[in-house]
Amino acid sequence: GIQVEQSPPDLILQEGANSTLRCNFSDSVNNLQWFHQNPWGQLINLFYIPSGTKQNGRLSATTVATERYSLLYISSSQTTDSGVYFCAVGSGNTPLVFGKGTRLSVIA
């Protein structure tokens, strides 16, 4: 099955710093989503981005499907950005396969 690798596994940032999270995947996909799991365990959909670039406030994401990677950018990080960021991919109509996540801690 498709493999998803996320990096880095852990990241500690000072409030106000910027960061880039990476997701590599092993096969062609037509579904890619980024999720944020907050400290209360909720999985929040950030982006549905099988290709191209999207922005939502301080967050943006880019997927280069032909090179099998996606990037999530967080600018001017805040303590509320802390949690685990998951990349998940799918091909055809198959369900999403999740990476192991990047654990982000933003300190004041």
Next chain:
Amino acid sequence: DARVTQTPRHKVTEMGQEVTMRCQPILGHNTVFWYRQTMMQGLELLAYFRNRAPLDDSGMPKDRFSAEMPDATLATLKIQPSEPRDSAVYFCASAPLGYGYTFGSGTRLTVV
């Protein structure tokens, strides 16, 4: 905002007991998924339905787990008998075909 509703939020039960988790998907979403999250395995797919028909439940231990979708507004995941290794957070998600998933808040199950 439309949301996926899961009940109960927390469940503590004794080994051997039956556990039923429920999910109300978003109206109009034709695909419903059950995922399980543990520290060791991360998020793994247990089963999913499209237009209420089960498409894949290969991720579930068949002898003790069962998933059903009796109508378009309800999906259930049942464990009988439960074991301590079933302790995890169980998430339901729904999606319209070809679009992003929306997850419920999860059911945190502890089997003692």
